[in-house]
Amino acid sequence: MPDAAGLPRIVILGAGFGGLTAARALRKAAVSITLIDRQNYHLFQPLLYQVATATLSPADIAVPVRSTFRDQKNTSVLLGTVEDVDRQARLVKLADGRDVPFDYLIIATGAGHAYFGHDEWAPYAPGLKKIDDATEIRRRVLLAFEKAETEPDPARRAALLTFVIVGGGPTGVEMAGAIIELACKTLVRDFRRIDTSAARVILVEAGQRILPAFSEDLSAFAAASLRKKGVEILCGNPVTNIDAMTVTIGEEAVPARTVVWAAGVKASPAGKWLGVEGDRAGRVAVTPRLALPDDERIFVIGDTAAVEWTEGRLVPGIAPAAKQMGNHAARAICSALSCREMPTFRYRHQGNLATIGRQSAIIDFGRLRMKGFLAWLVWGAAHIYFLIGFRNRLFVMTHWVWSYLTLRQGVRLITGSTDLPE
Amino acid sequence: MPDAAGLPRIVILGAGFGGLTAARALRKAAVSITLIDRQNYHLFQPLLYQVATATLSPADIAVPVRSTFRDQKNTSVLLGTVEDVDRQARLVKLADGRDVPFDYLIIATGAGHAYFGHDEWAPYAPGLKKIDDATEIRRRVLLAFEKAETEPDPARRAALLTFVIVGGGPTGVEMAGAIIELACKTLVRDFRRIDTSAARVILVEAGQRILPAFSEDLSAFAAASLRKKGVEILCGNPVTNIDAMTVTIGEEAVPARTVVWAAGVKASPAGKWLGVEGDRAGRVAVTPRLALPDDERIFVIGDTAAVEWTEGRLVPGIAPAAKQMGNHAARAICSALSCREMPTFRYRHQGNLATIGRQSAIIDFGRLRMKGFLAWLVWGAAHIYFLIGFRNRLFVMTHWVWSYLTLRQGVRLITGSTDLPE
Numbered sequence: 001m002p003d004a005a006g007l008p009r010i011v012i013l014g015a016g017f018g019g020l021t022a023a024r025a026l027r028k029a030a031v032s033i034t035l036i037d038r039q040n041y042h043l044f045q046p047l048l049y050q051v052a053t054a055t056l057s058p059a060d061i062a063v064p065v066r067s068t069f070r071d072q073k074n075t076s077v078l079l080g081t082v083e084d085v086d087r088q089a090r091l092v093k094l095a096d097g098r099d100v101p102f103d104y105l106i107i108a109t110g111a112g113h114a115y116f117g118h119d120e121w122a123p124y125a126p127g128l129k130k131i132d133d134a135t136e137i138r139r140r141v142l143l144a145f146e147k148a149e150t151e152p153d154p155a156r157r158a159a160l161l162t163f164v165i166v167g168g169g170p171t172g173v174e175m176a177g178a179i180i181e182l183a184c185k186t187l188v189r190d191f192r193r194i195d196t197s198a199a200r201v202i203l204v205e206a207g208q209r210i211l212p213a214f215s216e217d218l219s220a221f222a223a224a225s226l227r228k229k230g231v232e233i234l235c236g237n238p239v240t241n242i243d244a245m246t247v248t249i250g251e252e253a254v255p256a257r258t259v260v261w262a263a264g265v266k267a268s269p270a271g272k273w274l275g276v277e278g279d280r281a282g283r284v285a286v287t288p289r290l291a292l293p294d295d296e297r298i299f300v301i302g303d304t305a306a307v308e309w310t311e312g313r314l315v316p317g318i319a320p321a322a323k324q325m326g327n328h329a330a331r332a333i334c335s336a337l338s339c340r341e342m343p344t345f346r347y348r349h350q351g352n353l354a355t356i357g358r359q360s361a362i363i364d365f366g367r368l369r370m371k372g373f374l375a376w377l378v379w380g381a382a383h384i385y386f387l388i389g390f391r392n393r394l395f396v397m398t399h400w401v402w403s404y405l406t407l408r409q410g411v412r413l414i415t416g417s418t419d420l421p422e
Numbered sequence: 423m424p425d426a427a428g429l430p431r432i433v434i435l436g437a438g439f440g441g442l443t444a445a446r447a448l449r450k451a452a453v454s455i456t457l458i459d460r461q462n463y464h465l466f467q468p469l470l471y472q473v474a475t476a477t478l479s480p481a482d483i484a485v486p487v488r489s490t491f492r493d494q495k496n497t498s499v500l501l502g503t504v505e506d507v508d509r510q511a512r513l514v515k516l517a518d519g520r521d522v523p524f525d526y527l528i529i530a531t532g533a534g535h536a537y538f539g540h541d542e543w544a545p546y547a548p549g550l551k552k553i554d555d556a557t558e559i560r561r562r563v564l565l566a567f568e569k570a571e572t573e574p575d576p577a578r579r580a581a582l583l584t585f586v587i588v589g590g591g592p593t594g595v596e597m598a599g600a601i602i603e604l605a606c607k608t609l610v611r612d613f614r615r616i617d618t619s620a621a622r623v624i625l626v627e628a629g630q631r632i633l634p635a636f637s638e639d640l641s642a643f644a645a646a647s648l649r650k651k652g653v654e655i656l657c658g659n660p661v662t663n664i665d666a667m668t669v670t671i672g673e674e675a676v677p678a679r680t681v682v683w684a685a686g687v688k689a690s691p692a693g694k695w696l697g698v699e700g701d702r703a704g705r706v707a708v709t710p711r712l713a714l715p716d717d718e719r720i721f722v723i724g725d726t727a728a729v730e731w732t733e734g735r736l737v738p739g740i741a742p743a744a745k746q747m748g749n750h751a752a753r754a755i756c757s758a759l760s761c762r763e764m765p766t767f768r769y770r771h772q773g774n775l776a777t778i779g780r781q782s783a784i785i786d787f788g789r790l791r792m793k794g795f796l797a798w799l800v801w802g803a804a805h806i807y808f809l810i811g812f813r814n815r816l817f818v819m820t821h822w823v824w825s826y827l828t829l830r831q832g833v834r835l836i837t838g839s840t841d842l843p844e
Contacts (some may be wrong), residue, residue, distance in 0.1 A: 040568060040836045057479040059833040066612035067834070076614045079568040079840060098572065131837055146462060146501040150520065190488035192498045391824055398820065402813055411481040412489070414462045415553055418501060 011102035018108035018302030021326030051134035053178035111303035114266030159255035167263030168205025177357030206238035301325035433524035440530035440724030443748030473556035475600035533725035536688030581677035589685030590627025599779030628660035723747035
C-alpha cells in the first residue's frame with residue numbers, strides 16, 4: 001500500500017484554498033503527497049473580480065503551485081485533469097490516461113458556476129471562477145464601451161452601455177461596484193462621443209435583498225451605497241432568459257450586451273467520481289470527520305463538501321471555511337496514521353466581508369460589524385495579508401495604491417478577439 | 423475636405439511607436455486626428471519576450487491608447503481593423519463597414535511574422551509580435567516542462583525539454599537567453615522527476631553569425647555568453663521543416679516540442695490597401711519625405727515603409743526609427759498645412775541593443791560599444807525610460823528588481839488550454 005520509500009501516499013485533488021492548506025499542514029508528516037490540479041497555479045479567487053474589472057493583472061492573484069511547494073520535499077505537484085476515482089483499486093484516474101494510487105485521498109476541487117438548467121445562457125453570461133473567465137469579462141466590458149463609442153444607433157448604443165450582473169452575493173456586489181466606478185471615474189475622460197458615466201449597471205437578485213448572508217442593516221447600507229454610486233438594484237425577480245442582446249428579468253426584457261453571471265454555483269463532479277449522490281448543488285455529504293460515511297480514507301472538503309454547521313445550515317463556500325477543512329483533513333490523516341481517533345470538524349465562522357467599490361466595504365463578524373471606509377481598510381488589509389506569496393502582496397498593494405491615487409485602472413487590455421457575441 | 427469644425431482631418435493607422443509619436447507630435451496642431459488601431463493598447467514590443475518567458479505581465483508593457491490621449495483634445499481613438507484605403511474618395515475602410523474620411527493619412531501598421539512561404543509551420547512555431555503571441559509562447563514553454571515531468575518515455579521527455587528558437591536576431595537571442603535561465607535557474611528546484619537544467623535550448627540562424635546588425639566582436643561575445651549559459655547555437659543552415667514533433671535544420675531532424683519563430687517579418691498589407699507593389703518583405707517604397715511618390719498626402723512610416731538609409735541599406739525596423747518617422751510625418755503635415763515646403767527625412771541611427779539573459783547585454787552605438795553587466799544596466803535604463811506611462815515604468819522596475827533578487831519569475835501562468843499541439 002505505501003509508496004516505494006514505505007511512506008503512505010496522500011493524494012490531494014485541487015490546489016485551491018482547501019487543497020493547498022491540507023498539503024501545507026502535512027509538511028512535517030512522514031507521508032508522500034501528490035497535489036493534482038488542472039491549472040499550474042493557485043488562484044486567490046476573492047480578488048478575481050478585480051482582474052475582471054481591470055485593476056489587477058492575473059499574475060497578481062495567482063502563484064505557481066510548484067514554487068509554493070519547492071521546499072516541501074514530501075510533496076509532488078502534478079498538472080492533470082481528474083476524470084474518475086477508482087475506489088476499489090484506490091486510484092485517481094486522469095484524463096491523459098495516467099493512474100495515481102493513493103492511501104488517503106482529499107478531494108478539494110471546488111465549485112464552478114451553474115445556470116440553473118439553462119446552460120444555453122453560458123455564452124452570453126460568463127461566470128467568474130477562473131482567470132480565463134476574468135479576462136473574458138474584462139474583454140467584454142471594455143469592448144462594450146469601445147463599440148458604443150462608434151455605434152450611431154441610440155438604442156444599440158444604450159444596450160452596449162448596459163451591464164447586467166446576475167446574483168446579489170458578494171461577487172455580484174463587487175462586480176457592480178467596480179463596473180460603475182470604471183464607467184463613472186476611470187473611463188469618463190477617455191471617450192469623445194459617448195458619456196461613459198451614463199452607463200447603466202443593473203444588479204439582479206432573485207431574493208428579497210442583496211447580500212443575504214449579512215445582517216439586514218449592513219445589506220441595506222450596501223444597497224444604499226451602490227444606489228448612490230448609480231447602480232440599479234432589482235430584487236425579487238429571477239432572470240428568466242438571456243441571449244446576445246437581452247436579459248429578461250421576471251417579465252421585463254432589458255436590452256443589454258454585457259451580462260455577468262454571479263448567481264448559482266455547482267460543486268465539481270466529485271460525487272460522480274465517487275459514485276455517491278450529491279445534494280442539489282452537487283456537494284458530497286461527509287461525516288463530521290469530513291470523510292465519506294463508508295470510507296474513512298477519502299475526505300471531501302471546501303466547496304465540494306456538504307458539511308452541517310448550525311440549525312440545518314451548511315458551512316458556507318468561502319475561503320476561510322475551505323482552509324479550516326484542509327487543516328482538519330490533514331490532522332485527521334495524521335491521527336489515523338498514528339492510530340489515534342480522528343477528530344471531529346467544527347467550523348468557526350469568522351465572518352463575512354464584501355466591498356462596495358473603492359473606499360467602502362461591509363464587515364459582519366457577528367459582534368463586530370463595520371461599514372464604510374474603515375471597513376474597506378480592514379477588507380484590504382485582510383485580503384493582502386492572506387494573499388499567498390510576498391511578491392503578490394507587494395504587487396497588489398502597489399496596484400491598489402496606484403489606482404487609488406490616480407483613479408486609473410491600468411490593466412485595461414482587450415486580449416483575444418475584438419468581437420462581441422452575436 | 424476639412425471636418426465639421428473646419429479642421430484638416432488626419433487619420434493615423436496603427437498605435438505602435440510610429441503612429442503614437444506622430445499623433446503626439448501633432449498635439450498642438452489645429453487638426454482633427456483619428457488614431458485607429460485594432461487593439462485598444464500601445465504595446466512596448468521590445469519587452470514582449472519577457473512576457474513570453476514569464477517575467478512581466480502583459481499589462482506591464484501595454485498602455486490603453488485612450489488613456490494616453492485623454493488630454494489631447496484634437497485626437498479621437500478608434501478601435502477598428504483596416505480593410506482597405508479608397509485613395510480616390512480619401513476614405514479608410516474598416517472591417518465593420520465604417521468609412522473614415524481623411525485629408526492626410528499616416529500608415530504605421532507595422533509588421534507581422536512571415537514563414538518564408540511555409541505558413542503550415544505557423545501552428546507549431548508561434549512568432550512574437552502580439553500579446554496573445556507572448557502568452558501563447560509562455561503557455562507552451564511552461565507546459566513543456568509540466569508534460570516532461572510526467573512523461574515516462576525518455577525520447578519523448580527529451581523532445582519536451584528541447585526548445586528551438588528560429589532566428590538569431592535580437593528577439594531570438596533574448597528568447598534563448600531567457601528560456602535557458604528559466605530552465606537552469608527559476609524552475610530547477612520546482613520539479614521532482616526531471617532535471618530542468620538538462621533542457622536543450624537551440625538557437626538557429628541561417629546566416630553565418632547571430633546578431634548580424636552588430637559588429638563582429640559583439641556578435642561573437644553574445645554567442646560565447648549564450649554558449650556559456652548552455653544555449654546551442656547553430657549557424658549557416660536554414661530551417662527546412664517544422665511539425666508538431668520535429669524541427670529540421672538543414673538535413674538534421676531535431677525532436678522538439680516547442681519552437682519559437684523569431685525569423686522573417688512581413689510588413690502589414692499597406693501595399694495592397696494602397697494598390698502599390700511592396701518590396702520582398704511587403705514594405706511600401708516612399709519618397710524621402712516618407713510620402714507616396716504619387717500622393718504627398720499619404721505617408722507610410724515605421725516597419726511598413728521601405729526607406730533608403732545608406733549604401734543601399736534600408737532604415738532598420740526598430741522602435742527609434744519608427745519614432746523618428748512618426749515625428750517627421752507630423753512635421754511634414756504641419757509644413758504642408760502652412761504651405762511651407764515639406765522637409766526631407768534623415769534617419770539618425772542611435773545604435774543597437776540586445777540582452778543576453780539576466781545581467782548581460784551588448785550595445786553597439788557605433789563609436790560607443792559596450793558589453794556585459796554595464797551594458798545590461800544601460801539596456802534596462804533605456805527600456806524603462808522609454809516605456810510609455812509612469813505606471814508601467816514603476817511596475818516593470820519592481821518586477822525586475824524582484825526577479826533579480828529572488829531568481830523567481832512570478833508570471834508563470836499557463837492560461838488557456840493545457841494541451842500542446844499534436
